[in-house]
Amino acid sequence: MTGFIPMPDLDAIDRKILALLQSDSRLTMQELADKVGLSVSPCHRRVKLLEERGVITRYIATVDQKALGLHVSVFISIKLARQKEEDLNRFARAISKWDEVLECYLMTGNRDYLLRVVAADLSSYEAFLKNKLTRLDGIASIESSFALSQVKYSIALPV
Amino acid sequence: MTGFIPMPDLDAIDRKILALLQSDSRLTMQELADKVGLSVSPCHRRVKLLEERGVITRYIATVDQKALGLHVSVFISIKLARQKEEDLNRFARAISKWDEVLECYLMTGNRDYLLRVVAADLSSYEAFLKNKLTRLDGIASIESSFALSQVKYSIALPV
DNA sequence: GGCAGTATTGGGATATTTTACCAATGAAAG
DNA sequence: CTTTCATTGGTAAAATATCCCAATACTGCC
Numbered sequence: 001m002t003g004f005i006p007m008p009d010l011d012a013i014d015r016k017i018l019a020l021l022q023s024d025s026r027l028t029m030q031e032l033a034d035k036v037g038l039s040v041s042p043c044h045r046r047v048k049l050l051e052e053r054g055v056i057t058r059y060i061a062t063v064d065q066k067a068l069g070l071h072v073s074v075f076i077s078i079k080l081a082r083q084k085e086e087d088l089n090r091f092a093r094a095i096s097k098w099d100e101v102l103e104c105y106l107m108t109g110n111r112d113y114l115l116r117v118v119a120a121d122l123s124s125y126e127a128f129l130k131n132k133l134t135r136l137d138g139i140a141s142i143e144s145s146f147a148l149s150q151v152k153y154s155i156a157l158p159v
Numbered sequence: 160m161t162g163f164i165p166m167p168d169l170d171a172i173d174r175k176i177l178a179l180l181q182s183d184s185r186l187t188m189q190e191l192a193d194k195v196g197l198s199v200s201p202c203h204r205r206v207k208l209l210e211e212r213g214v215i216t217r218y219i220a221t222v223d224q225k226a227l228g229l230h231v232s233v234f235i236s237i238k239l240a241r242q243k244e245e246d247l248n249r250f251a252r253a254i255s256k257w258d259e260v261l262e263c264y265l266m267t268g269n270r271d272y273l274l275r276v277v278a279a280d281l282s283s284y285e286a287f288l289k290n291k292l293t294r295l296d297g298i299a300s301i302e303s304s305f306a307l308s309q310v311k312y313s314i315a316l317p318v
Numbered sequence: 319g320g321c322a323g324t325a326t327t328g329g330g331a332t333a334t335t336t337t338a339c340c341a342a343t344g345a346a347a348g
Numbered sequence: 349c350t351t352t353c354a355t356t357g358g359t360a361a362a363a364t365a366t367c368c369c370a371a372t373a374c375t376g377c378c
Contacts, residue, residue, distance in 0.1 A: 021220035061180035099317035158258035
C-alpha cells in the first residue's frame with residue numbers, strides 16, 4: 001500500500017472543476033481557472049490534488065459509436081448455475097477480457113448479471129454469443145434485450 | 160447544414176489512435192506518434208481529422224463514483240401508458256435534464272425504456288423516484304433493479 | 319517500366335500551455 | 349493584535365501543440 005492521501009471534503013470549487021472537466025477535459029488551465037473564479041496556479045494545484053487523491057481517475061477521448069459502425073447495443077441478463085464466489089470470479093475474469101462488453105453489473109433480484117454489449121450488426125452479435133458467451137461454463141440462462149436507440153448517454157457523474 | 164466532410168474508411172493507424180486515446184487522452188502527440196509508428200506531424204493531422212469528422216466526439220475526465228459518495232447504482236425498467244412519438248419525446252426531454260440519469264435506452268420487448276441511475280444512498284434514490292420520476296405523466300410501470308457491484312465499466316468502444 | 323498527379327509524411331519554427339517556484343494574502347487561534 | 353497555517357496569484361522556464369513547407373510514397377495510366 002502506498003502512502004495515505006488525506007481526503008478532505010470537496011468544496012464548491014472542486015465540484016465545479018469536476019463538473020467542467022467531466023464535460024470537457026481540453027479546457028486550458030486558464031479557461032478552467034476563469035470559469036471557477038481562481039487564477040491559474042491554485043486551479044492547477046487543485047486539479048493535481050484531485051488526480052492524486054483518485055477523484056479524477058483518467059482522461060479519455062470518447063468516440064462516436066455509429067462512426068465505428070457499431071449499430072447494435074444489447075443488454076444481456078445472465079443467471080449462473082451457482083453463485084459461489086469462485087463462480088462469480090471466473091465469470092468476471094472472462095467478461096473483463098472481451099472488448100464487446102462495455103459494462104457488467106452484479107445485480108440483486110432474480111438475475112445475477114446485467115451486461116451492456118455493442119456489436120457491428122446482428123450477425124456479429126450472434127458470433128459473440130456463440131463463440132464467447134455461451135461457451136462459458138456455469139451459465140444457467142441468457143436473455144438479450146436490444147436497444148432501439150440511445151436516448152441519453154453520459155459519463156458525467158452528478159457533483 | 161455545414162460543409163460535407165468526406166469520411167474515408169478508418170485505416171489501421173486511425174484505429175490504433177482511437178484505441179489509445181480512448182484509454183488515455185493525455186498522451187502527448189510525441190508519445191502517440193511513437194506508439195502508432197508515425198512522426199508528430201501526420202499523427203497530429205490524423206487526430207484533427209478524426210475530430211472534424213466527428214469520430215472523436217469529446218475529451219473528458221472520468222471521476223471515481225465512490226469518491227463522490229455515489230454508492231447506489233440502479234437500473235430502472237419503464238413502461239409508458241402510450242408509445243406515440245409525442246409521448247416518447249416528452250419522456251426523453253424530461254430524462255435528459257436529470258443528472259442522476261446517466262444512461263437511457265429505448266428498448267425492444269415488453270419494456271419501453273431502460274435507465275441507469277446513480278445516487279448517494281437509498282434515501283436519495285427514493286427522493287429521485289418520488290420527486291422526479293413518478294411525477295412524470297404517462298408512465299405505466301417502474302421496476303428498479305439494484306447493482307451490487309460494478310464488475311466492468313468501460314467507455315472504450317472496440318475498434 | 320516510366321510518368322504525372324495526388325495524398326501522406328517528416329522536420330523545424332512559432333505560439334500555446336503546463337508546470338514549478340516564491341512572495342503575498344486571508345483566515346483561524348490564542 | 350499577533351502568530352501560524354493554508355491558500356492564492358504572478359512570473360519564468362520547460363514542455364507541448366500547431367502550422368508551414370519540402371520530401372516521400374502511392375495510384376492510375378500510358
